[in-house]
Amino acid sequence: xxxxxxxxxxxxxxxxxxxxxxxxxxxxxxxxxxxxxxxxxxxxxxxxxxxxxxxxxxxxxxxxxxxxxxxxxxxxxxxxxxxxxxxxxxxxxxxxxxxxxxxxxxxxxxxxxxxxxxxxxxxxxxxxxxxxxxxxxxxxxxxxxxxxxxxxxxxxxxxxxxxxxxxxxxxxxxxxxxxxxxxxxxxxxxx
Amino acid sequence: xxxxxxxxxxxxxxxxxxxxxxxxxxxxxxxxxxxxxxxxxxxxxxxxxxxxxxxxxxxxxxxxxxxxxxxxxxxxxxxxxxxxxxxxxxxxxxxxxxxxxxxxxxxxxxxxxxxxxxxxxxxxxxxxxxxxxxxxxxxxxxxxxxxxxxxxxxx
Numbered sequence: 001x002x003x004x005x006x007x008x009x010x011x012x013x014x015x016x017x018x019x020x021x022x023x024x025x026x027x028x029x030x031x032x033x034x035x036x037x038x039x040x041x042x043x044x045x046x047x048x049x050x051x052x053x054x055x056x057x058x059x060x061x062x063x064x065x066x067x068x069x070x071x072x073x074x075x076x077x078x079x080x081x082x083x084x085x086x087x088x089x090x091x092x093x094x095x096x097x098x099x100x101x102x103x104x105x106x107x108x109x110x111x112x113x114x115x116x117x118x119x120x121x122x123x124x125x126x127x128x129x130x131x132x133x134x135x136x137x138x139x140x141x142x143x144x145x146x147x148x149x150x151x152x153x154x155x156x157x158x159x160x161x162x163x164x165x166x167x168x169x170x171x172x173x174x175x176x177x178x179x180x181x182x183x184x185x186x187x188x189x190x191x
Numbered sequence: 192x193x194x195x196x197x198x199x200x201x202x203x204x205x206x207x208x209x210x211x212x213x214x215x216x217x218x219x220x221x222x223x224x225x226x227x228x229x230x231x232x233x234x235x236x237x238x239x240x241x242x243x244x245x246x247x248x249x250x251x252x253x254x255x256x257x258x259x260x261x262x263x264x265x266x267x268x269x270x271x272x273x274x275x276x277x278x279x280x281x282x283x284x285x286x287x288x289x290x291x292x293x294x295x296x297x298x299x300x301x302x303x304x305x306x307x308x309x310x311x312x313x314x315x316x317x318x319x320x321x322x323x324x325x326x327x328x329x330x331x332x333x334x335x336x337x338x339x340x341x342x343x344x345x346x
Contacts, residue, residue: 154250158294181273191282
């Protein structure tokens with residue numbers, strides 16, 4: 001075993017007899033394949049189909065909501081709200097998500113009943129996450145600076161121009177259950 | 192001979208039956224005592240073309256009541272408002288607890304009463320489903336003309 005490692009080390013250390021250009025091309029293509037593959041993997045795990053693999057009932061729920069069906073046809077998919085867009089945050093979230101693979105293997109939310117029982121916990125975790133990052137994923141599309149209060153309803157203006165503008169509240173404080181059914185809201189602030 | 196007779200009888204039946212089919216509308220009118228239907232003069236089995244959906248105003252001023260016991264109308268959209276065992280979106284603004292902060296109309300104290308007049312500590316189950324009585328409004332013309340006027344105190 002040690003011998004094998006030593007031999008490998010010698011191969012790695014000694015200069016290659018192949019041409020410089022060849023080595024470079026090899027490096028570049030390898031880079032493209034690995035980086036492209038990595039990104040493709042990232043994209044694939046961001047798709048609705050992938051999410052629906054475990055969270056099928058909740059993926060269906062969005063269909064009644066404004067984030068799925070609306071006048072202009074713009075829509076959000078799971079990852080638009082649940083996976084940070086910023087690269088480092090995204091990688092952190094993806095690494096955290098590896099824990100969720102264990103839950104998948106154990107069938108933690110494998111049935112509708114199990115899912116309903118856990119809905120409150122899951123929702124609270126997402127609300128907490130969005131509260132912590134000042135609803136960063138909402139703001140990827142809904143930017144406060146570009147809100148035209150004259151186009152909003154009186155109720156919206158009242159909240160947006162005060163609590164949201166001052167930073168006292170963040171989007172998710174009021175906008176809960178905008179893409180899913182709500183869990184039992186007993187004891188939740190504002191309900 | 193027999194064949195000819197059958198043909199004549201069949202012809203006669205066809206002749207007497209034909210006017211009935213062609214005068215459908217007349218018969219519908221003459222058989223109903225002059226009452227017109229909002230569906231129009233069509234057979235019950237015919238599916239009418241549906242009216243375009245009306246748009247609910249997003250947010251308007253509170254709408255005045257037309258009669259004393261009228262449940263106040265909802266002057267805003269309620270799309271996606273969940274009212275079920277888990278949550279009541281309406282009460283997140285209109286409950287006694289939240290109305291002040293949200294600047295919303297408070298539900299009346301009658302919503303806490305059971306049908307035999309006992310006042311409960313929270314909204315009575317029979318009054319929990321807001322949208323059963325309080326409804327959104329759209330700019331829809333009355334289908335039938337009416338001359339209803341609110342009582343003087345509401346005018």
